Amino acid sequence: MHIEKCGPDQIPQWVALRCALWPGEDHGAMAREAPGMLAQRDQLVLLAREGDAVTAFAEAALRRDYVNGCETSPVAFVEGIYVTPDARGRGVARALIAGVTQWAKDQGVTELASDALLDNEASHAMHKALGFCETERVVYFRKGLD
Ligand SMILES: CC(C)(COP(=O)(O)OP(=O)(O)OC[C@H]1O[C@@H](n2cnc3c(N)ncnc32)[C@H](O)[C@@H]1OP(=O)(O)O)[C@@H](O)C(=O)NCCC(=O)NCCS
Known part of the structure; x- marks a missing residue:
């Protein structure tokens, strides 16, 4: 398994994995915004490759607004991490977070x-296994103003 930065040639595989992680999002918009995201200096996209197959991705960014539970600013934030079902349980997420951690230090x-939905217990367990401490649980609200 190799962890590598996503290059322009790998955008289709990366976008396919993003669509798997966020099935409710606008997939056309995801594809359109992908090249611009790769060009951002304060964002990182890592892929895990096994042979020719891209089996996972992680995205991270520098966040300059307030991040719940943090003591400094800016901080690095794991914006998304996804491992295809067949590749899970073999340390792929661990390797991706190691890469994100090195980038953050750099x-x-x-x-x-990072964050996770309240009911995503697998993600909670992964974060704890990888050295994260839970800081806060929050519920977002919205009110339309039209
Ligand atoms: C969560 C996810 C990224 C984990 O990927 P993975 O490659 O299977 O994780 P790893 O094999 O690298 O495991 C890393 C650590 O997390 C733990 N872990 C991973 N999945 C776990 C699970 N389902 N239950 C309990 N612990 C788990 C492992 O035990 C491991 O710790 P260890 O090395 O001390 O044993 C993967 O299940 C996934 O893509 N899920 C769907 C998308 C998702 O929920 N993403 C997170 C959104 S916040």
Whole structure:
């Protein structure tokens, strides 16, 4: 298994994995915004490759707004991580987070943050196994103003 930065040639595989992680999102928009995301200096996209198959991705970014539970700013934030079902349980997420951690250190930040839905217990367990501490549980609200 190799962890590598996503290059322009791998955008279709990356977008396919993003669509699997966020099935409710606009997949056309995801494909359109992907090249621009790769060009951002304060964002990272890592892929896990096994042979010719891309089996996982992780995205991270520097967040300059307040991040719940953090003590410094900016911090690095895991914006998304997804491993295809067949590749799970073999350390792929661990390797991706190691890559994200190195990138975060290289950016000069001292905290790496992340989030997960309240009912995603597999993700909670993964985060704890990979050295994250739970900080806060929040519920978002919205009110339309039209
Ligand atoms: C969560 C996910 C990324 C884990 O990927 P993975 O490659 O299977 O994880 P790893 O094999 O690298 O495991 C890393 C650690 O997390 C733990 N872990 C991973 N999945 C777990 C699970 N389902 N239950 C309990 N612990 C788990 C492992 O035990 C391991 O710890 P260890 O090395 O001390 O044993 C993967 O299941 C996934 O893509 N799920 C769907 C998408 C998702 O929920 N993403 C997170 C959104 S916040």
